[in-house]
Amino acid sequence: xxxxxxxxxxxxxxxxxxxxxxxxxxxxxxxxxxxxxxxxxxxxxxxxxxxxxxxxxxxxxxxxxxxxxxxxxxxxxxxxxxxxxxxxxxxxxxxxxxxxxxxxxxxxxxxxxxxxxxxxxxxxxxxxxxxxxxxxxxxxxxxxxxxxxxxxxxxxxxxxxxxxxxxxxxxxxxxxxxxxxxxxxxxxxxxxxxxxxxxxxxxxxxxxxxxxxxxxxxxxxxxxxxxxxxxxxxxxxxxxxxxxxxxxxxxxxxxxxxxxxxxxxxxxxxxxxxxxxxxxxxxxxxxxxxxxxxxxxxxxxxxxxxxxxxxxxxxxxxxxxxxxxxxxxxxxxxxxxxxxxxxxxxxxxxxxxxxxxxxxxxxxxxxxxxxxxxxxxxxxxxxxxxxxxxxxxxxxxxxxxxxxxxxxxxxxxxxxxxxxxxxxxxxxxxxxxxxxxxxxxxxxxxxxxxxxxxxxxxxxxxxxxxxxxxxxxxxxxxxxxx
Amino acid sequence: xxxxxxxxxxxxxxxxxxxxxxxxxxxxxxxxxxxxxxxxxxxxxxxxxxxxxxxxxxxxxxxxxxxxxxxxxxxxxxxxxxxxxxxxxxxxxxxxxxxxxxxxxxxxxxxx
Numbered sequence: 303x304x305x306x307x308x309x310x311x312x313x314x315x316x317x318x319x320x321x322x323x324x325x326x327x328x329x330x331x332x333x334x335x336x337x338x339x340x341x342x343x344x345x346x347x348x349x350x351x352x353x354x355x356x357x358x359x360x361x362x363x364x365x366x367x368x369x370x371x372x373x374x375x376x377x378x379x380x381x382x383x384x385x386x387x388x389x390x391x392x393x394x395x396x397x398x399x400x401x402x403x404x405x406x407x408x409x410x411x412x413x414x415x416x417x418x419x420x421x422x423x424x425x426x427x428x429x430x431x432x433x434x435x436x437x438x439x440x441x442x443x444x445x446x447x448x449x450x451x452x453x454x455x456x457x458x459x460x461x462x463x464x465x466x467x468x469x470x471x472x473x474x475x476x477x478x479x480x481x482x483x484x485x486x487x488x489x490x491x492x493x494x495x496x497x498x499x500x501x502x503x504x505x506x507x508x509x510x511x512x513x514x515x516x517x518x519x520x521x522x523x524x525x526x527x528x529x530x531x532x533x534x535x536x537x538x539x540x541x542x543x544x545x546x547x548x549x550x551x552x553x554x555x556x557x558x559x560x561x562x563x564x565x566x567x568x569x570x571x572x573x574x575x576x577x578x579x580x581x582x583x584x585x586x587x588x589x590x591x592x593x594x595x596x597x598x599x600x601x602x603x604x605x606x607x608x609x610x611x612x613x614x615x616x617x618x619x620x621x622x623x624x625x626x627x628x629x630x631x632x633x634x635x636x637x638x639x640x641x642x643x644x645x646x647x648x649x650x651x652x653x654x655x656x657x658x659x660x661x662x663x664x665x666x667x668x669x670x671x672x673x674x675x676x677x678x679x680x681x682x683x684x685x686x687x688x689x690x691x692x693x694x695x696x697x698x699x700x701x702x703x704x705x706x707x708x709x710x711x712x713x714x715x716x717x718x719x720x721x722x723x724x725x726x727x728x729x730x731x732x733x734x735x736x737x738x739x740x741x742x743x744x745x746x747x748x749x750x751x752x753x754x755x756x757x758x759x760x761x762x763x764x765x766x767x768x769x770x771x772x773x774x775x776x777x778x779x780x781x782x783x784x
Numbered sequence: 785x786x787x788x789x790x791x792x793x794x795x796x797x798x799x800x801x802x803x804x805x806x807x808x809x810x811x812x813x814x815x816x817x818x819x820x821x822x823x824x825x826x827x828x829x830x831x832x833x834x835x836x837x838x839x840x841x842x843x844x845x846x847x848x849x850x851x852x853x854x855x856x857x858x859x860x861x862x863x864x865x866x867x868x869x870x871x872x873x874x875x876x877x878x879x880x881x882x883x884x885x886x887x888x889x890x891x892x893x894x895x896x
Contacts, residue, residue, distance in 0.1 A: 321791065329795035331788040370787045376802040377788060377795075650794020763791045774793070 305348035306371065307383040312717040313341065314753060316760030322379055323756050326390050328652040328720040330759065331377060336362045337370045341379065348383045392708035393654070395661060397695060401454035402662040405676035406447055408439045408474055409466040410668055414500050415537045418569060418596045418604055420677065421466070425599055425732045428667075428680040430466075435680050438471050439668040443689065444478040447666050450689035451482075452489055459486065463497035464665075464676050472508060479515055498522060498565065500534070502542060504549040506556075513557040520563050521550060521588075525578030532572055533604070547586075554587050561589035563638060568614060569596045569604035575617035583636050590638040593618075597729050600743070611747040619754050626758045630765040643721065643755040644762070648773045652720035653707065659727055660686060660701045664693075674701065674737070677728040684737070710740045718745075718752040867893040 310325040320333040322341070333341065339358055343349070349357070355367045374380045378387055410430035412422065420426065428435070439447075451459050461482060463475050479495055486493040496518030512519055523546070524530045531541025554562055564582045568575070575593060582588045595614065598605045606614065621637045628635035655661060657675075665676030670689040678684035686701065687693040705727070713719045724730070724740030725748070731737045762769055790796045867873035872893065879889040 324795075324798075327794055327798055328792075329790070329798045330792040331795050332791050334787045334789075337787045366787070373785050373788050376785075377798050648792050650792050650797070652794070760791070770792075 303350040303352060304385070305350050305383045306344050306354065306380050307348040308341070308345050309378050309381050309387065310717060311379055312753065312756070314756045314760060316757045317764040319760065319764065321756070321760045323717070324377060324379060325717045326652050326720055327378070328650040329377065330647065330650070330756070336366050337374060340367060340370050340374060344380055390708065392706055394699065394702050394706070397699065398454070399661050400456040401451060401664060402456065402458070403460040403462060403658065404447065404451045405462045405464050405663065405665045406439070406444065407464050407466065407665060407667055407676055407679045408444065408468055408471040409437060410435060410680065411437050411470055412465060412467045413470065413502055413536070414467065414542060415535055417533045417535070418567065418598060418602070420597050420728070420732065425597070427678060427731070430680070433680070436668045439474055441474050441477055443668070443670040444474050445481055446670055446689040448478060448482045448485055450672070450692065452485055452491055454693070455491065457491050459491060459493045461493055461495050463495070467503065468497050468499050469503035469508060472503070476511060479517070494518070496520065500542070501546040501550050501553070504553050506552070509553050509556050513559055516559040518560045519553065519557065520565050522567070523550070523564050523582065524566055524572055526581045529572040529574070529578060533569065550586055563590040563592060564588045566591060566593045567596050568593055568606065570606050570610045571604050573606070573610055573613055575614065576620055579621055579637065588636060590636040592638040597726070597732055599732055611744060615747055615750045618751060622754050622758050626761055629762055629769050632766065640755055640758060643752070644759055644770070645773045646721055647755060647759045648770050653723040655702070655705060655707070656723040656725050656727070660698060674727060704738055709738070712740050712742060716745065716749070718749045721752055722748045
């Protein structure tokens, strides 16, 4: 008889129960004690079904153990030794794939000079000072972009304004919103808007406009004064905290039509996640706060190294379990990193690509070039087309061909690949000089964080399954509109 | 499944798939629960009147839903998928008086 061996999964515990996260299906199963015992036994060393039944005979009846073995084989948690499951096939998405989000870089100019900025710092891809690109998007290009989005999108299109500092080009932003609304209505589609800003230019009339037009706002901000002022400085080196704080408070008071989020860049020198979170939610009243480690080459002083990632993971865990307790008690908690991952776990997302870049999301540069995402806007090597001429399908296909998880052999033994799929293209480009490589410098962090999210998911599946079911309802509502 | 509990949506899909694999020997087009089974001619031909009528329901089908397994070839076109009842298998339907009840009695016919 052929011996049984474990297949690919990650085992975790939550609420005193055992769970499996299966790879690559991304299915989450809870184990009963018999199933837990079988997994443990087969994990010690491969053994035949009879040997498993015999080894557990004093604890569980043979039919129960046999039934467990069949169920675990069915879901591919175990299988016969030397008969591995076939590799996941490499399927490219059906084309043309609808564009759901277009990020419009309305300017590549900025009134801040944040030292770590990927757009202007040492790791920049496009020379926005001396390059060929125009510094501000014209109204004509913005209108072409709207036409491009409405042509490529399904019934719902998302438009995100980005920069540079987005509000430096507020006049074009304002007219584009009106134009997009009108054109969307004419072609029977709906469009919604969001923007990212450093908050320096928020004034009452702009805030009114954002609130009245239900424009989602994300504020780039790094936390309390000394952290914000460490990197987020004006060109003369002065910190920006004192200037933006009252403007953000005014925005949060006035703009109630959409939840306002803060987006924090973490560096080795500002690595105090909990304090930043408290400051932004309690002092300011942000509805959500999301954190991302700075994108940089490893030789920068502010780059987060291995010990920094460990520290960051510890702090993320603290906030994640705080989130868990809030949700278990049906209270809101604004740690957005975990919410996004929980939704992906709930749906069982198993990604062929780390994000929607080049597929459902694209970035548009000031002169109307369409790039893989906003971080590559204006880069000739990452260009997929133009808003005038549309997407070059051959280039897009080649991009998708070369960035598929099947080609990232380093990821093939990692249990976190259904959710990570190699990580951010831009991060990889800055670290390794190519978008095709997986981000091996933060694998441990990704696995640690994914494990934490799975634990929270398992716990909430026991203590507050209604919260998780909301992810289904949100989607059903979205589909109903579609 | 009795020892594994499907927790997320993908786990439910895996469970449904496994159940379908085990239960799904032969399925009629309208049999519930829906099976991962695509009848060849219908889906490729995109003819109206098979799985759903012009309003999306089943009331106005050109054939009653229970008869889709073998009766379509008489009133419509499905000749390649049923035995030749004139020459080689005249008694193919002899055990199947009422299709909606007896369709499982229709057996394979081997060239002899």
